[in-house]
Amino acid sequence: MTLAAGIDVGGTKCLGVVVDEHGAIVRQARRPTPHGQAAMLHVLAGLAHELAPFDSLGIGVPGLVTLTGTLRAAPNLVDVRELAIGPRLSERLGHPVAVDNDATCAAAAEWRHGAGRGATDMVMVTLGTGIGGGIIAGGQLQRGANGFAGEIGHIVVHPDGPPCPCGRRGCWERYASGSGLGRLAQEAAAAGVLATVLENVGDVGSIRGEDLQLAARDGDIEALEVIDDYGRWVALGLVNLTNILDPSIFVLGGGLAVSSDLYLGPIKKWFIRLLYSPDHRPHPALEFAQLGSEAGAIGASLLPQLQT
């Protein structure tokens, strides 16, 4: 039996797993995510020792990762940048260590063991604080020329839209991420709708996506309308990706996948309305992720066999 180890580095914790050929987790371990370069390498090496024995090791990290396993920019990690995680851990551990972006790892996991099994062309979209992505095209996990493929959250969908921390305006994740949902809700409240939500929360600036979800589940029509608008923005980006990549399936993950029942209807409705040439093509399936919070670690364990 081949055992593949994977570690998912998150903003707050690092989750390590050892996975068998069927994607079943046979061991796991976790540590808080440390601050700083040396501490990061130390914690990852410690997790690797704790997970041993295994036949291969892959690591998923949030941010831009080069083809040779260097983490360039990582906005959600503290004091970590330009860190050659792959080469330095390989040297310390004495065996190869494959490294890639965490959303790419989640895509790999859902492709091999989750909602995207069997697809040759699949796009994974993680709707969380931001939007991450991973692309399977032509039966291969795509990394791009430099390892940075799949930064789909920063597709500009409205050049005069709200500013994005990336320095531009109107990035897709300003509308279609979890924080984008909160922003849409705040905009609606400021425009005088969502009275009930506003009353419960107290002030416009404190309204979050979760408040909107609660109201929608109570049948608040205005909250449902904001969720419909949110579904339109999600669909707009999915349609753009369809025009470029023509996948047979989108797998939607991230925090919003937990409440998929609220979102799937609006997203599907708008997807069909916005699709280019809808009468002349099969429509890609829209599915929510199946592997939950372990997708990143499971996907990291697949990197050694998928990176080409």
Place this chain on the structure above:
Amino acid sequence: MTLAAGIDVGGTKCLGVVVDEHGAIVRQARRPTPHGQAAMLHVLAGLAHELAPFDSLGIGVPGLVTLTGTLRAAPNLVDVRELAIGPRLSERLGHPVAVDNDATCAAAAEWRHGAGRGATDMVMVTLGTGIGGGIIAGGQLQRGANGFAGEIGHIVVHPDGPPCPCGRRGCWERYASGSGLGRLAQEAAAAGVLATVLENVGDVGSIRGEDLQLAARDGDIEALEVIDDYGRWVALGLVNLTNILDPSIFVLGGGLAVSSDLYLGPIKKWFIRLLYSPDHRPHPALEFAQLGSEAGAIGASLLPQLQT
């Protein structure tokens, strides 16, 4: 010596070529593009006979082409739709016929024999009346799950933008194609700039991209400003594609490639300004196509070996 035949079906003419292993054209033939399904098959079979002998045949057509070689929708052909070009010609000619979208063919040609030689990740963007595209990712020509990958002209870059014949609003080709350039010029003239151009042309509605180019070459500052704005829209789409696919090179083709000297500066300037995380990544090269009007036919000849 292996001889590969390729036919490029355009809106007005069909160009057939026979190409050697180095991409050199050893024979060619052309016919006017006919109207109607039966006439189309007849002309293509006739061209194939005229081009013979050859070892393989590929055909590029404008529109959505399925993986099995059926042309679904073809807005620029008269009375041709849902035509099983590949299967029906194969039967008539007695040998396999590979069929794909014309922009995909141009991408294949530039990848193998033109500006994109040696790249593993390349995007071809044809800036003509509309915008077409072809994608090389992970060293493979990408077709998508249904054959429709690369419809990049219909990426929505402004949801409240001008209506597109596709039925939606704000598609990239409303801004960044040749006709988009004309529209930007008309908008500028309607807003009171481009006085010299307007005086020469007579009325706002008659201003075309070519008029703007002429004025820009004469040093008309306002015309150069519209071209700068056009460059921003081209760059915006290229940046979106970079975020998704991380190519090492964009190859820009189509009618505007003829005046590449006017556009390359503005496109490059805006590309760097709009790029996500520009300090942490190599910037893709922006090159104009090298194979000119024969790219489509040369690329069609490559289809039998590239379609997987």
